[in-house]
Amino acid sequence: MFAYRSQIASLALTVFTAYTVPAFAQATDYPSETVKIITPFEAGGGTDIVSRQLAHKLEGLWNNNPVLVENKAGANGNLGTDIVAKSKPDGYTLLLTTNATIVINPQLFGDQVKYDPVKDLAPVSMLSALPFVFLVPPSSPAKTMEEFIEMAKKSPGKLGCGSSGVGGGAHLALEMLKARGGLDITHVPYKGTGSSITALLGGHIDCLFVSILSASPYIKQGQLRPLSVSSLKRNASLPDTPAVAELPGLDGFESDLWYGLLVPAGTDKAIINKIHDGAKAMIDDPEFRSKFEPTGAVLVGNTPEEFSKQIEGDIKKWTQVIKESGVANQL
């Protein structure tokens, strides 16, 4: 009965879309079994939270077909990404990850990364982008980004800037700032974002890049002072904080953290589109927007083609930063 109905449906689809959609039967049957969203980071983290929202939305859109979230953390996210890269391209294994495992880690870790993010994975949609905020403690003499840069130039090597860990987004944003601004700042890596914020609150380090999601509570309470944001433009939730790119000599500076949805390469185009439509529906949902926009996240939901271009450009950018800063040689 069910098969019969879906046959009619696919017939109807053929009529309407003519022959532009190959393998239509697959796409209309989809999804008929449990869909897994693999997130290569720990439960409770940013990707996990977005994954669960997406799973909930997709279940609703797909007649309660189960959509599960699996956390496969480890090796800076490479572990879970590799699992999806090697999964069957049938649309039942999705990857919700950050730019780290797609455009940064392959450049950073070389042979340790066992997948090719372009050849093994197909982009579905970039969901959101989070800028990093450059923070200093309230006791810092630097009131603006210009003042900070001047301070760093006056005493090369003396200032310590924390990060959430070697090779993480906060570290690379710092390396980009050092390279573009010609600054000599000591990098002090910590074990995770939380402990790096603690160190900044205690004044044990002089500055820190933190994703806007984690930074905003401390900014609102006046416990930490934002000097700039790492996105190309200012962020709506921090309208008075300039973008690094606004500073002289730093134009075009962009170092965001983004969340994206991908599937194994070779997945049927119609299935990709169906997943994309689901993700887009979540992004456009006013309830979702009201939950995530106040955190400073910029909601995107672009098309697979746009996302693919973004990845291409980002790989170029990060390859250069990683080469110039010599970060990869330290690893």
Next chain:
Amino acid sequence: MELLQHLSLGFSVALSPMNLLYCFAGVLLGTFIGVLPGVGPLVTISVLLPLTYGLPPEGAMIMLAGIYYGAAYGGSTTAILVNLPGESSSAVTCIDGYQMARQGRAGPALAIAAIGSVVAGCVGTVLIALIGPPLGEVALKFGAAEYCSLMLMALISASALVRGSLVKGMGMAFCGAIFGLAGTDVNSGIDRFTFGMNGLAEGFDFVVVASGLFAFSEIIANLGVTQHREVLPGQVKNLMPSREDLKASWKPILRGTGIGAILGVLPGTGQTIASFASYAVERKLAADPSRFGKGAIEGVAGPESANNAAAQTHFIPTLTLGIPSSATMALLLGALMIQGITPGPQVMTQHPQLFWGLVASMWIGNVLLVILNLPLVGVWVTLLKVPYRWLYPLILVFSCIGIYTVNMSSTDVAFAALFGLIGYIFLKLDCEPAPFILGFLLGPMLEENFRRAMLQSHGDLSVFVTAPLSAIFLAVAFALMVMMIFPMIRKRKDQAVTEG
């Protein structure tokens, strides 16, 4: 006055029938899952986290906190019954708790652990309510140099844990530190001692090491004894602690509570150091230190209280600063975010009903825990009546499931087997696993903070004495060392005198 208002708000939230139910459900589920061998609070919370997604924020946090202490207590139960610590802080409970169980005193050991926990839990909660925010600030005073000196002090004071040869104890601690260093180095991002294995990129998990070293090696050792062996079940005496037990325990419980409450505030390290420190203190103060390691009830009462007091004050940095003080707390913060509440210092002011409701529920949760667990003592002790030929395979199977769930990795199970073998060799060489565990946990943190301090001071070693807190810890460490060496010298002199 304000405090009373806050507390009455808190209790009005926590005592609502639904929240009371969530609290009870959390404690119950936490206890039953936490009591599975190899399953500690971290695994329990991550397994049960999705259960709370549908609840209102207060209910979810109250239930998760309930799961947390339920699981912590469940972890101590397995430490006492089958020598299997569920988390780092109950590793100490194994030392004397398991010996008590072997002597047929599992009941009193479990009961004292429950009583100590409830006392410590209540005191810890009062502290959160009274001085939570200023105490949270203390955590901020700790920079790399302070942490480094604190670890050094902890490691030196822990040599008091060693029975017998000091050299063996030191050797075990170093050995543990080497195993602890496996994984990605925080300061450089380089993989160390991983031999190119993906499964080792994050290092050895505590549960893997502890299950192998404590439980598996014990099982292997017991299989080797063919003739009559000490059988636990036949000798089970009374279930509840005697008057003497209580008399011996009340001071350790109070001291442990104090130590735990203070150290628990420190993110990352506090809870583990707390139970080890309490054990060291009790051993130092005991009239007859040689009883320790052979089933001294003080060795259970002190560390268990310290552990639970620290578990409560551990919430302080998490709630007042929004900083996860451990992996478990990070999960709780994640749960808050799923509820649409951004963790951070503003939670206390913007969501007072959540903050104070949670604080009040901790009191209730701790009381529920003891009400639930005292009758259960009998049930757990009966478990020991299961013949070894059934009990051992069961422990092994459940441990393997527990180990697997931590990272969903079968390599971890193989590593646990390896540590079982290593532990057996240690046992045969008469080397204690406790210093190994302490070295395993603190060694890497000592190194990380030492190198961070060096990075920040540009290689200037004087930071360790110019930072006041750090200087105090170093002075204490030095004094402890002198105190340890002095009796040895005196003994030798006495010997020389008698010989002369």
